[in-house]
Amino acid sequence: MTKPVATPAQLSPSVVLVTGPSGAGRSTAINALEDLGFEVIDNLPLSLLPRLLSGPAPARPLALGLDARNRDFGGAALAESIDRVAALVGVSAQVLYLDASEEELIRRYSETRRRHPLAPDGTPAEGIGKELALLADIRARADFLISTTGMSPHDLKAEIGRWFGGAETGQLSVSVQSFSYKRGLPRGIDIVLDCRFLRNPHWDEALRPQDGRDRAVADYVEADPRFDAFFAQTTSLLELLLPAYQEEGKAHLSIGFGCTGGRHRSVMMAERMTQALAQQGWHVSKRHRELERLTAQVGKERQA
Structure with missing residues (x-):
C-alpha cells in the first residue's frame, strides 16, 4: 500500500x-x-x-x-x-x-x-x-x-x-527575525525571545549609528557576561524543538528576537542564530524588520 x-x-x-x-x-x-x-x-x-x-x-x-x-x-x-x-x-x-x-x-x-x-x-x-x-x-x-x-x-x-x-x-523551513518591541510583535511569529536584558549599544555614541551586523556592535553585546549562557541555552532549546515540530508536520517556524529599537541586540542575535541553525543543516532565512523599515524610508525620501 x-x-x-x-x-x-x-x-x-x-x-x-x-x-x-x-x-x-x-x-x-x-x-x-x-x-x-x-x-x-x-x-x-x-x-x-x-x-x-x-x-x-x-x-x-x-x-x-x-x-x-x-x-x-x-x-x-x-x-x-x-x-x-x-x-x-x-x-x-x-x-x-x-x-x-x-x-x-x-x-x-x-x-x-x-x-x-x-x-x-x-x-x-x-x-x-x-x-x-x-x-x-x-x-x-x-x-x-x-x-x-x-x-x-x-x-x-x-x-x-x-x-x-x-x-x-518533510523539511521544516525556519525564519529568524529581529524586531523592535516599540512596533509590536511581527505577524505570524511562533517563538519570541526578549534580548532587552543584554548590554545596549545604543548608549555608546560610537556604536549608536551602527547595527547588529557590525563587528563592533556584536563584540559589545557578546561582552555581556550573560550572553554566552543565553545563546547556548537558546540554541539548545531550538535543537530540541525544531525536530519535534518537523515530526509533527509543521512546514514553517518563525523565531523572533526583540529589543527596544530592533537595531542592535536583536539583529546581532538573529544573525548569530541564523548562522548556527544553518550550520546544523536547517533551511533558514533571516529578516531584520526595523532595518528594512529604515531602508524603505530612505527609498521614499529619495523618491520625494
Whole structure:
C-alpha cells in the first residue's frame, strides 16, 4: 500500500498572498505554488478578496497574486486587505513578497522590452521607482521575503518548493527575525525571545549609528557576561524543538528576537542564530524588520 502523503493544505497557510515589484518573479512563484497543489487566482481585485474568503474554508490552500495591474491596487489598500483577511475566522493568511534589486529589475525590463504598468509612457526605471515606494510598507510586513536577484526561474521554483513544499520534502523551513518591541510583535511569529536584558549599544555614541551586523556592535553585546549562557541555552532549546515540530508536520517556524529599537541586540542575535541553525543543516532565512523599515524610508525620501 502506498503511504498517504500530506497535502500542502495540511502543512501550509490556507491563503498565501503573493506580491512584489513587477519583474521580481511573482508569476513564476504563482506557477510553482500551483504545481505544489495550491489553487491559484491571479490579479484578483482587492475589493473581492474578503468576499472570496468569507465562506467555508477552502478545500485546498489558495495562492492569490496581487500586483500593480490590479485596478484598485495600492500600498494602503493592500495593507488593509491583509488585515481584513487575517481577521477572518478559520483563515491562516501569510504574505509572500518577491523582491529584487532596482538594478536587476531594470535589467530584466530592458531584456523583455516591456512597458512598466506604472509608467506606460515613461521609462522602466520610473515605473520601478514608483512601485518600490508603493510597496515599501508591504515589504516590511511580509511573512516570507525572497530576493530573486541573480536567481533563474528554476532557482526560484526550487526556493518556493523548499518553503511551501514541506508536504513533499518533510523539511521544516525556519525564519529568524529581529524586531523592535516599540512596533509590536511581527505577524505570524511562533517563538519570541526578549534580548532587552543584554548590554545596549545604543548608549555608546560610537556604536549608536551602527547595527547588529557590525563587528563592533556584536563584540559589545557578546561582552555581556550573560550572553554566552543565553545563546547556548537558546540554541539548545531550538535543537530540541525544531525536530519535534518537523515530526509533527509543521512546514514553517518563525523565531523572533526583540529589543527596544530592533537595531542592535536583536539583529546581532538573529544573525548569530541564523548562522548556527544553518550550520546544523536547517533551511533558514533571516529578516531584520526595523532595518528594512529604515531602508524603505530612505527609498521614499529619495523618491520625494
